[in-house]
Amino acid sequence: MQSSNPVFSRSEEFNGRGQLRTDPSQWQIDLNGEPTTYGSQSVTDQRRMTIDSVVEKTAITLGLVAISAAVTWFLIGDIAASDANIQKAWTFAMGGALIGFVLSMVNSFKKVISPALVMAYAVAEGAFVGAFSKVIANMVGDQTIVFQAVLATIVAFAATLGAYKFFDIQVTAKFRKVVLISMFAFVGVMLVNWILSLTGVLESGGLRSFDNPGLSLLVSGIAVVLAVFMLILDFDYVEQGVRAGLPERESWRAAFGLTVTLVWLYLELLRILAILRGDD
Numbered sequence: 001m002q003s004s005n006p007v008f009s010r011s012e013e014f015n016g017r018g019q020l021r022t023d024p025s026q027w028q029i030d031l032n033g034e035p036t037t038y039g040s041q042s043v044t045d046q047r048r049m050t051i052d053s054v055v056e057k058t059a060i061t062l063g064l065v066a067i068s069a070a071v072t073w074f075l076i077g078d079i080a081a082s083d084a085n086i087q088k089a090w091t092f093a094m095g096g097a098l099i100g101f102v103l104s105m106v107n108s109f110k111k112v113i114s115p116a117l118v119m120a121y122a123v124a125e126g127a128f129v130g131a132f133s134k135v136i137a138n139m140v141g142d143q144t145i146v147f148q149a150v151l152a153t154i155v156a157f158a159a160t161l162g163a164y165k166f167f168d169i170q171v172t173a174k175f176r177k178v179v180l181i182s183m184f185a186f187v188g189v190m191l192v193n194w195i196l197s198l199t200g201v202l203e204s205g206g207l208r209s210f211d212n213p214g215l216s217l218l219v220s221g222i223a224v225v226l227a228v229f230m231l232i233l234d235f236d237y238v239e240q241g242v243r244a245g246l247p248e249r250e251s252w253r254a255a256f257g258l259t260v261t262l263v264w265l266y267l268e269l270l271r272i273l274a275i276l277r278g279d280d
Contacts, residue, residue: 047248049241057115057255061122065263068126069133072096076131079138089131096128104260113253121256125263136270139210140277149270156224156265160231171236179229186226213275220271227265234258 047053072092077085103121107113137143163169189207196202204211207219238254 049246049248049250049254051238051242053248053251054238054242054254054258057118057251058258061118061255061259062262064119064122065126065129065259068123069130072127072130073134076134079134089134092127092131093135096124096126096131099124100128107253107256113249113256115249115252118252118256118259122259125259129263129266132267133270136274140274142277145270145273145277149266149273152269152273153262153266156228156269157231157262160228161235164232164235169232171233176233176236179226179233183226183230186223208271210275210278213278217272217275220268220275223268224265224272227261227268230261231258231265234261 076089076092079085079089100121103117103124107117107121110117133146133149137146193202193206193208197204197206197208203209205216208216210216234254234257237257241250241254
């Protein structure tokens with residue numbers, strides 16, 4: 001079960017490289033469902049990853065994102081009231097984004113997933129989400145846009161999951177490769193755009209500028225499509241992991257992957273709603 005997803009690729013269990021030793025965290029089940037034993041120990045005595053355990057861990061991480069975002073929102077205060085609050089919002093946004101990025105890299109490349117680091121990522125990302133949402137809501141002059149973006153994210157997630165299950169979408173190696181190459185290409189372009197914007201080469205955010213709604217809407221639309229495709233890959237990896245009987249701790253890795261994708265999807269949908277609101 002070789003995985004090319006950057007979140008799952010470092011996991012020995014997700015890629016079938018793990019070996020059974022006396023350490024229970026290394027015990028596995030083969031793809032035929034038969035327990036592999038060493039001596040008198042059997043993995044049938046160990047807790048394994050299930051859909052329920054993934055849902056539980058994902059609920060924890062998303063809950064931490066929501067709580068951290070709400071706390072950040074209220075700590076910032078009324079942006080329109082003072083320039084100090086605007087500065088506070090950008091400080092939370094930049095700090096949360098930087099810490100979240102570092103923790104996401106650590107979690108992505110860590111062979112043994114750490115629940116503490118996954119939860120720390122959720123808190124940091126929540127700070128960024130809360131601050132960014134506050135800035136966007138202030139920009140359009142309507143705080144309900146945040147609720148609309150959350151609702152749109154839930155609908156997109158449910159629709160993608162429904163399509164994956166009911167239409168029996170098969171994730172082939174070619175599909176996985178195309179999606180991941182497209183995703184990395186998109187991230188690379190956005191990174192270059194961000195650097196050029198910071199250095200003043202591009203004005204008002206370049207490709208992400210709200211001053212150019214047509215281009216910005218196109219970029220966010222592409223991002224939403226990629227995020228949906230990444231959700232499909234996430235669903236496939238979770239299904240494979242459950243089928244292979246991976247250790248329960250891998251539920252945290254699955255939860256991390258789903259949280260990363262859902263946060264990205266929410267941010268892009270929020271941007272789209274803000275662009276459309278600006279055109280009214």
